Amino acid sequence: MSRIAYVNGRYVGHGEARVHIEDRGYQFSDGVYEVILVQNGKLIDEDAHHQRLQKSLKSLGINAPMKRGPLTQVINQLIKRNKFSNGIVYIQITRGVAPREHSFPINLKPSLVMTARRLPPKSQSAIEAGVKVITLEDIRWKRCDIKTVSLLPNILGKQKAREQGAYEAWMVDENRLITEGTSTNAWIVSSDGALVTSELGSHILSGVTRKTFIQIAAELNIPYEERQFSVEEAENSREAFFTSSTSFLTPVTEINGKVIGNGKAGSLSLSLLNSYFNYIN
Numbered sequence: 001m002s003r004i005a006y007v008n009g010r011y012v013g014h015g016e017a018r019v020h021i022e023d024r025g026y027q028f029s030d031g032v033y034e035v036i037l038v039q040n041g042k043l044i045d046e047d048a049h050h051q052r053l054q055k056s057l058k059s060l061g062i063n064a065p066m067k068r069g070p071l072t073q074v075i076n077q078l079i080k081r082n083k084f085s086n087g088i089v090y091i092q093i094t095r096g097v098a099p100r101e102h103s104f105p106i107n108l109k110p111s112l113v114m115t116a117r118r119l120p121p122k123s124q125s126a127i128e129a130g131v132k133v134i135t136l137e138d139i140r141w142k143r144c145d146i147k148t149v150s151l152l153p154n155i156l157g158k159q160k161a162r163e164q165g166a167y168e169a170w171m172v173d174e175n176r177l178i179t180e181g182t183s184t185n186a187w188i189v190s191s192d193g194a195l196v197t198s199e200l201g202s203h204i205l206s207g208v209t210r211k212t213f214i215q216i217a218a219e220l221n222i223p224y225e226e227r228q229f230s231v232e233e234a235e236n237s238r239e240a241f242f243t244s245s246t247s248f249l250t251p252v253t254e255i256n257g258k259v260i261g262n263g264k265a266g267s268l269s270l271s272l273l274n275s276y277f278n279y280i281n
């Protein structure tokens with residue numbers, strides 16, 4: 001089936017979609033993005049994604065290309081044209097097109113690009129098997145709370161993980177504390193049974209899925225702590241997992257070669273994931 005993309009007001013074949021070579025997103029990664037989960041044709045946590053998008057745009061002083069109503073219409077139209085009901089929508093807004101110079105004209109017309117793709121259903125056996133994580137130095141800038149398309153340290157980190165047979169890399173700050181994954185938020189179940197994930201701040205992205213899992217934990221009366229944890233604490237945790245709009249909750253069964261729990265997805269992780277499936281369906 002042919003995929004359709006949206007580029008600055010037009011729906012075009014995915015393979016033919018183009019932006020200008022002096023788009024500042026292309027030349028300077030001067031732009032922001034969102035990835036929204038689509039489940040049964042519904043946008044999951046749409047409000048939170050919209051709020052974060054506005055925050056990212058504001059932080060970088062990029063003009064919003066359109067108001068929320070029309071933006072949602074385009075998103076829904078794109079899903080319809082791509083004929084799927086379970087997948088993701090990628091929204092990218094860059095500062096726009098201008099002659100290449102670091103400083104920028106204030107009232108530039110932003111570029112808006114969207115793509116959409118179907119997500120294969122998650123298999124129960126793959127979930128239960130879990131994935132491996134490595135840790136590496138967090139070499140990112142000091143505004144990781146902005147969801148910018150400037151993702152070099154993230155892609156290099158993920159690549160390193162893959163080359164070492166792991167699925168994700170958790171990044172570690174100068175105090176040997178884990179910030180987050182290269183495209184996910186990091187969680188553990190501590191030795192005393194509490195759920196732990198980093199507090200919000202400029203060192204991590206405020207994950208929409210992270211927020212939903214905190215709500216789920218609160219509803220299930222599961223104690224949780226918002227604080228960073230060390231590599232050593234993670235390696236010795238009872239359970240570990242990461243969350244994001246595309247990976248939902250993915251159990252971690254090995255960190256830096258150390259087996260977590262009994263080497264299979266933990267029971268708390270699975271029960272949280274089960275509640276998340278109920279939430280999105």
Ligand code: PLP
Nearest residue numbers: 183184185205207208209244245
């Ligand atoms: N942290 C980083 C660095 C990310 O890139 C992402 C998602 O892309 C997340 C966390 C998870 O965010 P969300 O749950 O909103 O998908």
